[in-house]
Amino acid sequence: MTEQHAGFQLVHSNDTDALLTLSGPWVQGCDLEDFSSLSSQLHLGTSTHLTVDGAALQEWDSTLVAFLLQCFNHCSEAGITFATRDLPAGAAKLLALATAVPPHRLEPESPQHWLASLNPMVLLDKSADFFRQSLGFVGEVSVALVKLAVGKSNTRFEDFRQFCYEGGPRALGIITLTSVLVGMILAYLGAVQLQQFGAEVYVANLVTIGILREMGVLMTAVVMAGRTGAAYAAQLGTMQTNQEIDAITTMGISPVEFLVIPRLLALVVVMPMLTLYADLLGIVGGGIVAGGMGITPLQYISQAESALAINHLLVGLIKSVVFALLIAVAGCRAGMNSGRSSAAVGQAATEAVVTAIVYLIVADAGINIICQQIRF
Amino acid sequence: MTQASAETHIDVSDLTMAYGSFVLQRDLNFVVRRGDIFVIMGGSGCGKSTLLKHMLGLISPARGDITYSGQSFVHASDAQREATRRRWGITYQTGGLFSAMTLAENVALPLQLYTNYGSGEIRDIVAYKLALVGLAGYQDYYPSEISGGMSKRAALARAIALDPEILFFDEPSAGLDPISSRLLDDLIMEIQDSTGATVVMVSHELASIFNIANNSVYLDAASRTMIDYGDPAYLRDHSKQAVVRQFLNRGSRTDESTAQAQRSGNE
Ligand SMILES: Nc1ncnc2c1ncn2[C@@H]1O[C@H](COP(=O)(O)OP(=O)(O)O)[C@@H](O)[C@H]1O
Ligand SMILES: [Mg+2]
Numbered sequence: 241m242t243e244q245h246a247g248f249q250l251v252h253s254n255d256t257d258a259l260l261t262l263s264g265p266w267v268q269g270c271d272l273e274d275f276s277s278l279s280s281q282l283h284l285g286t287s288t289h290l291t292v293d294g295a296a297l298q299e300w301d302s303t304l305v306a307f308l309l310q311c312f313n314h315c316s317e318a319g320i321t322f323a324t325r326d327l328p329a330g331a332a333k334l335l336a337l338a339t340a341v342p343p344h345r346l347e348p349e350s351p352q353h354w355l356a357s358l359n360p361m362v363l364l365d366k367s368a369d370f371f372r373q374s375l376g377f378v379g380e381v382s383v384a385l386v387k388l389a390v391g392k393s394n395t396r397f398e399d400f401r402q403f404c405y406e407g408g409p410r411a412l413g414i415i416t417l418t419s420v421l422v423g424m425i426l427a428y429l430g431a432v433q434l435q436q437f438g439a440e441v442y443v444a445n446l447v448t449i450g451i452l453r454e455m456g457v458l459m460t461a462v463v464m465a466g467r468t469g470a471a472y473a474a475q476l477g478t479m480q481t482n483q484e485i486d487a488i489t490t491m492g493i494s495p496v497e498f499l500v501i502p503r504l505l506a507l508v509v510v511m512p513m514l515t516l517y518a519d520l521l522g523i524v525g526g527g528i529v530a531g532g533m534g535i536t537p538l539q540y541i542s543q544a545e546s547a548l549a550i551n552h553l554l555v556g557l558i559k560s561v562v563f564a565l566l567i568a569v570a571g572c573r574a575g576m577n578s579g580r581s582s583a584a585v586g587q588a589a590t591e592a593v594v595t596a597i598v599y600l601i602v603a604d605a606g607i608n609i610i611c612q613q614i615r616f
Numbered sequence: 617m618t619q620a621s622a623e624t625h626i627d628v629s630d631l632t633m634a635y636g637s638f639v640l641q642r643d644l645n646f647v648v649r650r651g652d653i654f655v656i657m658g659g660s661g662c663g664k665s666t667l668l669k670h671m672l673g674l675i676s677p678a679r680g681d682i683t684y685s686g687q688s689f690v691h692a693s694d695a696q697r698e699a700t701r702r703r704w705g706i707t708y709q710t711g712g713l714f715s716a717m718t719l720a721e722n723v724a725l726p727l728q729l730y731t732n733y734g735s736g737e738i739r740d741i742v743a744y745k746l747a748l749v750g751l752a753g754y755q756d757y758y759p760s761e762i763s764g765g766m767s768k769r770a771a772l773a774r775a776i777a778l779d780p781e782i783l784f785f786d787e788p789s790a791g792l793d794p795i796s797s798r799l800l801d802d803l804i805m806e807i808q809d810s811t812g813a814t815v816v817m818v819s820h821e822l823a824s825i826f827n828i829a830n831n832s833v834y835l836d837a838a839s840r841t842m843i844d845y846g847d848p849a850y851l852r853d854h855s856k857q858a859v860v861r862q863f864l865n866r867g868s869r870t871d872e873s874t875a876q877a878q879r880s881g882n883e
Contacts, residue, residue, distance in 0.1 A: 268731055268732070268733065269732060272737075275740070301779050302741050302744060302745070302779055303737070303741070305744055306737075306740040306741045306743065306744035307740070309740075309743065309744045309747055310740055310743075329810070330809075330810035330811060330812075331810070333806060333809065333810040334748065334806075334807075334810050334811075337748055337803065337806050337807075337810075338744055338747035338748045338752075339747065340750065341747070341750035341751075341752060342752070343747070343752035343753035344751070344752060344753030344754055345753055481715065481760075579760075580715065580760040581715035581716045581758060581759070581760055582714070582715050582716045583715075583716035584716075
């Protein structure tokens with residue numbers, strides 16, 4: 241029997257009536273004629289009434305009811321009355337259930353051509369939107385900080401402590417690895433050049449100044465953007481999805497005070513400390529390479545000490561505070577504006593890292609230019 | 617209903633459920649017959665969802681066995697479990713719709729995974745399943761864009777995508793208004809009736825318990841075991857356990873209000 245395939249036959253019995261006879265097994269995997277062939281046949285005639293006869297049907301499953309529903313919808317659109325007879329009882333009931341509620345009509349969205357997304361005006365509009373939103377967010381954060389300063393804020397110290405712990409001690413491992421390696425890279429880079437002048441010992445100066453002013457803080461910031469910034473975005477995005485942020489808002493608490501400020505402050509407190517730690521290890525990393533090139537540890541240390549000036553250290557620390565603010569703002573903003581689905585939370589985390597890194601590099605360039613102008 | 621002649625579909629024997637050393641329920645023994653609408657009842661936190669998770673194989677029991685059509689599920693190999701699960705449809709207490717997919721994609725996923733329908737056929741079947749739960753035309757909506765009642769129904773549409781033999785629902789009508797809840801009950805009953813599936817559901821909506829269930833088990837939190845088992849409409853008046861009668865009579869202590877509760881339960 242399985243060779244028999246699911247079939248239908250349309251007969252126009254007279255001008256107004258058509259009879260559709262279904263036969264064979266209508267189950268998953270049966271080879272089924274296309275529905276469009278039926279609809280075109282139906283249009284050839286002048287029928288205003290269609291009867292479906294299921295007397296010759298064998299087994300059936302969703303395939304049958306899906307087909308019948310298509311017939312029904314097609315007929316109601318074309319103004320043809322639809323009736324059934326001798327359908328299996330279950331199928332008739334399911335069809336009745338499926339047609340009980342009229343379909344919801346979606347007002348068609350004007351489809352956008354993909355080229356439209358490259359329109360410079362649209363792009364400009366989007367970045368202007370992004371900029372406006374970010375400024376608004378920075379404004380909210382500033383207001384919340386002022387409220388915190390005058391002691392009228394709903395920020396919980398407990399949260400702040402927790403974020404300090406997560407952002408600080410737990411990041412030490414990866415910061416150790418990256419900063420030692422960056423110190424070594426700097427030393428290699430410098431040593432090869434300085435050797436040509438027989439001035440290898442100045443590697444210590446290069447590494448110390450390079451790490452303190454630039455590389456120590458920048459590498460720490462990149463690690464924190466990927467680690468903590470993305471985590472903030474994912475946490476807040478998930479809270480958005482679970483309506484936790486709605487709950488906080490309706491409790492009369494500002495989500496910025498309650499969620500953003502503790503994260504931001506934690507990062508601002510932790511980043512300078514991590515930077516100091518990274519600076520120290522970077523210089524040690526440079527020393528390892530220098531040792532390999534025949535510079536004794538004592539030479540290296542005394543040379544490094546002579547290069548170590550308070551302003552180099554200060555530049556690095558100021559940068560670390562600025563970078564911490566930028567990472568926290570980028571992460572929290574992306575999280576707070578996240579959409580309400582798992583994919584949107586992923587997008588928010590990506591956006592947090594990408595914007596944070598762009599901010600970092602722009603800010604770094606800016607600070608360097610200022611320092612150069614004021615000879616700091 | 618041809619209850620007496622119906623065959624055993626699910627058999628839970630000597631089941632003890634525990635989280636670590638915290639024993640939730642012990643010595644559960646009951647049978648779900650093919651075509652039953654079986655309700656797991658009990659107060660909040662007594663372990664109804666946990667029992668369902670045991671039946672689904674998401675948690676393994678501390679002791680005892682669960683068999684489907686005579687085959688042990690607890691001791692089955694992974695491949696056997698996969699094959700058994702393929703014939704199930706499940707909705708979870710918190711929805712479980714994939715938030716990053718539209719309703720159509722949610723319903724289409726099991727069809728794409730487990731059938732050899734072409735993409736056109738899948739589209740038609742998805743349209744039919746959504747129409748069945750009254751969501752025709754909502755194909756391109758995301759779960760976050762529809763109401764709570766609609767997402768319960770969308771989850772139902774996904775559960776019935778593969779024409780399952782057993783449907784498991786965890787509190788399908790909780791949190792819905794009485795009318796939507798009633799419609800959902802009717803829908804479950806109609807689907808059960810026309811496909812002959814076995815339905816196992818957790819519920820404490822009395823209206824739906826009396827409307828659709830023909831068998832039930834009551835889990836008691838205090839004694840940590842099942843204290844009654846049978847047709848809820850019968851248990852309401854004839855249970856030997858006062859707690860069960862009280863539960864089924866909307867928590868009223870006096871028996872005078874029984875008749876009234878019955879009437880409102882049947883409305
Ligand atoms: N993953 C878990 N670990 C430990 N205990 C749990 C876990 N899930 C639930 N419980 C406990 O088991 C009990 C029953 O939970 P549940 O089965 O969800 O109840 P309900 O009957 O309301 O569905 C509760 O006391 C809950 O605290
Ligand atoms: Mg539960």
